[in-house]
Amino acid sequence: HFYLCSWERWVNLPTLPARCTATPVIHFLDPPVPTLLPPPTTAQGFSPSGGRCVDANARCSGIIATDGPNTGYCCYGTRKAPEPIPGGYSCYQSDGGPGGLYCVTTSARGCYESRGSPLSCPSGRSADGSDCVSSVTLRYTCPSGYSLHGTTCFDTYTASTITTSTQCNRASPATDGCQWCSAVSACLPGAAPCPASCLVTPQTTCTNIASTCQWCSAIGVCQKDSIGCFASCLVATADSSICDTSASCKYCTAIGVCQPNAGICYTTCLDATAESNVCEVSTACKYCESIGVCQPNNGACWPTCTPASDDPLSPNLCTTSVDCKWCPTLNYCTERTRDCHIVCTTLAPEEPGICGCLRYCGRAGVCHACRGERRCDWRPVCVVPGLVLCSCAEKKK
Known part of the structure; x- marks a missing residue:
């Protein structure tokens, strides 16, 4: 299975003190740093404290005694510190x-100027010492486009594409467990090792994840964006590693060419004559248009069939050639449209170059001089295996 690392965003509502309004509203903006807008105005005379709305000193401007001779009274006016005495405190001048x-009270004591009954709290509020208090319910609202779940605002949207290493692990928890794979510039699940290159990247990853790779369906391989996709196996000859990795191709080492899996891996350049386009892209061969044959790079591209008689690969080269054929009696190469001669006397007028190299043809002990005899400038050694070379003078003896 393949997991796509993507982005999500969410906003946790920050904890705020209670606001003493009818509907407290908490405002915030998008991540990564939620920002609070100015809070609503506090209700007149109230302030938030401990999750309640408090009207401070609404019952008494001083303190309401909870112990001693003035218990229950509101003690107010000028306050002075009492005098410590054995067993307690005293306000008496004596x-x-x-x-x-x-x-x-439990938290304060003093000598006050006056006392009176505490005031009553308005309807809906309750007495709490000197204060009047009321409870408040926190109500949360979310910005437009968000939905409220508990105290969290959520927004579902299309994930953005991760294209840099800093994005790969920033959007927790969406990118938890992700890793940045620098060889292919992609954010991938950390459960599996990073691919070492585009060539070994699986098709699903190469196709679905933003990276510096692209899936090339023509030859079934993941290639670098910078290289581009090869249109065919033959074109992939330019990079044997891509050919070897391709699901659709195979590399034929003998002649250095990338062939489809169903294609033939020719063992020699001559064999590749059957497919001139294969020969043309091969790194070890070249196609000779003049006589229609595939030659090794160090071989000669003969202008016509006749000079090909002495090619190191003849008679195979001549036989394989599209335009030539081999004449076995006199051992020479000629065009397929021409007849093969079997005696020198008929060969001489038509192929003086061939005759000039043979010099003499031996037949039944008789020497027949070739007409138009001349020096052979295309044949380094004027010897044809199987022929009897002689001179008329020797035979006349």
């Missing part, structure tokens, strides 16, 4: 205190 009413 004890060294500042005078006033001694009022105490």
